[in-house]
Amino acid sequence: MSDQHIDVKEQIEKMGDKWSEFQKSWVNHFKDIDFEVLEWNFGVGKNEKEYIIDLKAKVAVREKQK
Secondary structure (H helix, E strand, C coil): CCCCCCCHHHHHHHHHHHHHHHHHHHHHHCCCCEEEEEEEEEEEEECCCCEEEEEEEEEEEECCCC
8 A cells, every 4th residue: 555645635626627627628519509507516525434526517408599
């Protein structure tokens, strides 16, 4: 086992950054349809033994109006 310390809070922050990047990539990727982000959350909770990360995405997708 490695003696290297891993900062869990720092890793969780990186996860949040990646979640935001993912949202931007979705919006950019689906430009040929009407794609609206209704809800996009990254929540972190903690109990005695672990962190709980709650990811939630809600989007509306429609055909583009001509």
